[in-house]
Amino acid sequence: MAPDRINISDRLQDDLPTEHMIVNMGPSHPATHGTLRLILELDGEIVVKTTPEIGYLHRGVEKLGENLTYHQFIPLTDRLNYLSAAMNNVGYCLAVEKLLGVEAPPRAQVLRIILSEFGRIIDHLVCITVNAVDLGAFTAFLYAFQQREKVYELYERICGARLTTSLTRIGGMYRDIDDEWVRDAKNVLPGIEANLKEVETLLTRNRIWLERTQNVGGISPEDAVNFGFSGPCLRAAGVDWDLRKNEPYLGYQNFDFDIPIGETGDVYDRYLVRIEEIRQSLRILRQALDKIPDGPVIVDDPHVALPSKDAVYGTMEGLISHFKFIIDGPIAPEGEIYSATEAANGELGFYIIGDGTGRPHRMRVRPPCFIIYQAMDKLCRGKMIADVVAILGSLNIVAGELDR
């Protein structure tokens, strides 16, 4: 006669004392992008609490900004969100131009749009495919980086550097482009479009991707606004807010493009929003590369921009003006401004207080992913460790911008 089956787990479940386990996803970890530390409090596999710890890449950018002239600060802005350095340059120079009360010439504005949108494309390509790599899908990453190389070539031709571009100057651009560059830039676009289709074929209807990313890390629109979300993470949650449409700058109102809005704000929605934003950026680029106006690329004001080299080497005024400009920097009025642009991660803002000298009194960078990362605890509660990795990848936390 068979003995009665005893279900041990039923008997022990209530009496078994458990305690939460603290696991450290340390600053050096293959799935954390950059040096990020997450202290997870776990109940088995379920995350009870997440405490992010940041500051491993803190370089004191804001303190340095108070001691450098406005021009000397431009290379530091490259290194904020280093995946899309051109967008930081553009955002910073727009802020200083607002403070000084100058406006870049029309050719420079369209060039800034073109280089920003290329920056947005490569940033989103990295975010999506690195998120996929964390979850095991390696191929998309390799395909996307081929296109990133092509955009790197374009950046290198215009400014000499692939990653840390320092493309803009106060009052305009560093250098002008030629027709050959425009032609090659137009030739890069179909490659990116085709590559995007390949990445989508690999991921969008992939059963494993759907299981790993749907209903993971969702957030309601009210919570997203309360947490200060901006950029793709906010739009994926369903809030229609994009600075290119709501507060247009640089002439974005002259171009025809749409803003993708998600529904649930989960990892899958953020992925879809980013894919669609790449498509819309390609649309802007096709329009912009056809309509670059002629003219100078930098404003002709010796208080704001360096004089041209033949003036510096040929005339005494040019030489003195160049010298004073480098030593003193552009003299800003006393006053404070806040200027924001729609960077790849969200609202990148610069709050600059000028004090009548060439160096700012306060140079505050409002980093989008610092504010988004605060919500990590809320997004990960009740999920499993594997979901934490998926959520972290989808928020596009770039340590350079997070810690400054």
Added chain:
Amino acid sequence: MESPTLNRLHEILGEVVLDATAFRHEITAIVDLAGILDALRIIKNDLGFNFLVDLCGVDWPENEKRFEVVYHLLNMATGERFRVKTRVGEGQSVPSATCLWEAANWMERETYDMYGVHFSGHPMLTRILMYDGFDGFPLRKDFPIKGTEAPENRYAPTDIRRNED
């Protein structure tokens, strides 16, 4: 300065709003420390500024109340932006805005970390960018740009080989 928001704020709060400035089409209201939380609550709930864009500190060492805490706000429905500032001296404490916007959490921690401004009512006011146990507040104007840590003396002068002829 034409600003309906500023006018409403003046109406409701009266002399808590100390001053207001305008520069490059941006309006700033300077609010007394005692009334800052009420002002923020009114701005959020009654005037519709539902998005806290930024919260940071500024150091003006020559002022008696040396720190300024600056709040940047955005009304997503109308697209209007507004700036509110309050002045706080060393040792004084600012009421935390985390009860109104969750976004204020880490921004207040960073202001504490960089300036030493204390926020009362904050759930966890600890250092965020500098390591725990760091001494000093880096963004203050009297903090040296080169830092306070002694430079690492890797090679003592006697170890450097010289051509001794």
